[in-house]
Amino acid sequence: MKALKLLALAAVVVVSLSSCEEGPVGIFASIAGETDINALMTKEFENASPAFVVKADTTMYAGVGVLWSRPEGGRPWTRMDVSAVGSGTLFATSAAVVGTTLYATFTDTGTGADLGVWSWNGTSWNRVDAAFPAAGEELRCVLGANGQVFAVTALHAASDDSMDTTHSLYYLNGAAFATAGPADAAIGQPNSVAFDGTRYWFTAGPQVLTGTAASAIAVDATAPAADFGGVAYAAVPGETVFGTRSGVMYTVSGTTWSAASTAQTDLGGDAYAFYQPVYVSAGTAAILMPTRSWYRSSTDPAPPGGYLEFAATGFDVATATPNADRDLVSWPTNYAITLDKASIKSIVSLQEGTGTSLFALTDGNGLWSNYHDGSVWTGWRRE
Amino acid sequence: MRIRFLALLLVAAALAPVYAQDGLSAVEYSDYEKGDGIFSLNLGTNIPLGFYDPTQPGLVGPNSTLGFAFGLSYLGFLDEHWALGGDAGGAFITTLAERRLFLAPISFKAAYAINLSPISILPTIGVGMAISSLSDYKHIDPLFKLGSSFLWRYNSDVSYGLHLFADIIPQFYEDSTQNRVGFFMEATLSVSYHL
Numbered sequence: 001m002k003a004l005k006l007l008a009l010a011a012v013v014v015v016s017l018s019s020c021e022e023g024p025v026g027i028f029a030s031i032a033g034e035t036d037i038n039a040l041m042t043k044e045f046e047n048a049s050p051a052f053v054v055k056a057d058t059t060m061y062a063g064v065g066v067l068w069s070r071p072e073g074g075r076p077w078t079r080m081d082v083s084a085v086g087s088g089t090l091f092a093t094s095a096a097v098v099g100t101t102l103y104a105t106f107t108d109t110g111t112g113a114d115l116g117v118w119s120w121n122g123t124s125w126n127r128v129d130a131a132f133p134a135a136g137e138e139l140r141c142v143l144g145a146n147g148q149v150f151a152v153t154a155l156h157a158a159s160d161d162s163m164d165t166t167h168s169l170y171y172l173n174g175a176a177f178a179t180a181g182p183a184d185a186a187i188g189q190p191n192s193v194a195f196d197g198t199r200y201w202f203t204a205g206p207q208v209l210t211g212t213a214a215s216a217i218a219v220d221a222t223a224p225a226a227d228f229g230g231v232a233y234a235a236v237p238g239e240t241v242f243g244t245r246s247g248v249m250y251t252v253s254g255t256t257w258s259a260a261s262t263a264q265t266d267l268g269g270d271a272y273a274f275y276q277p278v279y280v281s282a283g284t285a286a287i288l289m290p291t292r293s294w295y296r297s298s299t300d301p302a303p304p305g306g307y308l309e310f311a312a313t314g315f316d317v318a319t320a321t322p323n324a325d326r327d328l329v330s331w332p333t334n335y336a337i338t339l340d341k342a343s344i345k346s347i348v349s350l351q352e353g354t355g356t357s358l359f360a361l362t363d364g365n366g367l368w369s370n371y372h373d374g375s376v377w378t379g380w381r382r383e
Numbered sequence: 384m385r386i387r388f389l390a391l392l393l394v395a396a397a398l399a400p401v402y403a404q405d406g407l408s409a410v411e412y413s414d415y416e417k418g419d420g421i422f423s424l425n426l427g428t429n430i431p432l433g434f435y436d437p438t439q440p441g442l443v444g445p446n447s448t449l450g451f452a453f454g455l456s457y458l459g460f461l462d463e464h465w466a467l468g469g470d471a472g473g474a475f476i477t478t479l480a481e482r483r484l485f486l487a488p489i490s491f492k493a494a495y496a497i498n499l500s501p502i503s504i505l506p507t508i509g510v511g512m513a514i515s516s517l518s519d520y521k522h523i524d525p526l527f528k529l530g531s532s533f534l535w536r537y538n539s540d541v542s543y544g545l546h547l548f549a550d551i552i553p554q555f556y557e558d559s560t561q562n563r564v565g566f567f568m569e570a571t572l573s574v575s576y577h578l
Binding site (some may be wrong): 030034038 | 436446481482516520535558561565
């Protein structure tokens with residue numbers, strides 16, 4: 001009977017050491033509701049941090065380390081031949097699409113050299129503006145909106161004991177890049193752009209850039225003081241939505257800014273860091289705001305929390321609360337087993353076939369997609 | 384030696400009525416007696432059978448693959464047939480989405496030993512709890528265990544065993560739409576020590 005007592009004691013110890021933390025869905029219920037989210041997975045994507053996903057003509061392109069492509073609505077992803085761009089292993093770091101042309105930037109992983117902006121028309125690669133960027137400037141990325149390609153560069157200058165970095169914004173004017181306004185300006189790095197039908201809106205760290213023409217972009221002096229992570233235009237409610245790295249959302253309608261009354265936080269009260277949001281028109285119109293693991297300071301880490309979803313209809317940034325049911329673009333079990341607590345830097349929405357595909361670009365957890373065929377979502381699954 | 388002993392036992396059993404008529408007492412042989420104990424180390428597999436949603440008819444498929452199971456168990460005999468005891472174990476199960484479910488069933492149980500020396504069959508019923516862990520989430524639920532152990536006595540100290548048990552785990556949540564009943568089958572082999 002001594003052994004029986006020991007077993008009973010072990011049981012008591014195990015129970016006392018076990019906390020009972022309930023998730024958003026039941027453990028058995030979530031398993032019962034699982035789908036094969038890995039059925040379409042590309043092994044090389046599994047633990048990657050994708051840089052971009054775009055669509056040009058009838059082909060989808062992804063920068064996941066190297067450049068990958070797949071036919072619209074088809075699989076698998078295959079590595080693209082970019083030997084015309086350079087030799088060695090080339091990482092595709094950013095992309096934008098105008099019409100049926102893909103514009104991409106590459107970095108030579110062997111030398112670390114930026115290889116400039118290249119265009120792909122579905123047949124051949126061509127260097128865009130061979131004189132760009134100017135000597136001393138480092139190409140950061142290309143951005144696209146409203147059929148316009150923008151390019152961002154950085155310039156480092158020594159100042160006393162520190163290094164100052166300034167940024168420039170260019171737009172593609174015919175076959176050459178021309179300044180869009182900010183030139184070697186003391187602004188953050190422009191990292192996302194949206195077009196609201198009248199104005200371009202860029203997030204650039206502490207600054208917001210805006211302008212009605214690609215050639216006349218300037219810092220918006222009326223923007224609130226915040227560290228901006230990303231921007232998207234939401235056709236419903238007809239506002240441009242900004243996410244910040246302090247978990248506060250802003251909108252601008254015309255040129256009138258509105259702010260959320262509080263930061264969005266996790267259950268522990270830690271504010272999220274928002275990045276590039278997306279407006280989803282398929283199904284129930286929604287605004288998805290990705291959260292990213294981010295150190296605002298060494299003592300202030302932002303928790304990864306997947307994405308927050310908001311119903312677009314009736315969206316009011318001042319009072320907006322995330323949809324707790326997690327059912328606007330998937331369903332609770334699907335969300336729980338895929339992107340819950342993921343660090344997501346952006347979500348993009350692309351027309352694919354007769355439906356809409358969402359792509360979630362995570363930090364180290366691969367590329368995820370979710371397809372709406374006109375009536376239902378497939379749920380998130382690995383690409 | 385042991386076979387001879389068993390043969391003698393069988394002869395004795397056959398002759399028992401005769402001796403009884405002559406006023407001699409019969410002796411029943413049993414592998415177990417009051418105070419005996421069996422301590423077992425188990426290794427094997429856990430087979431997810433499915434989940435029952437109280438709001439839906441039928442079972443939902445397990446969406447999981449065979450798992451790895453291990454455990455310890457003890458039975459203490461109250462007489463030559465009845466025994467009480469308990470067991471504790473664990474099982475690692477991979478789900479369709481390649482998540483890892485860990486189950487830790489802990490139960491108190493009652494068994495009835497059917498002696499077919501050198502084999503013993505021990506139908507068993509147990510109640511207890513199961514700790515479930517999946518990703519960052521844990522849950523503690525009631526457990527009902529039903530099944531049998533089959534022991535082959537290698538010598539006076541050691542038996543080898545096959546254990547087949549159904550674990551029935553009702554899982555309750557504040558949000559009743561998340562309630563499910565999980566069904567799992569443990570199939571393990573053991574080495575059992577007679578104490």
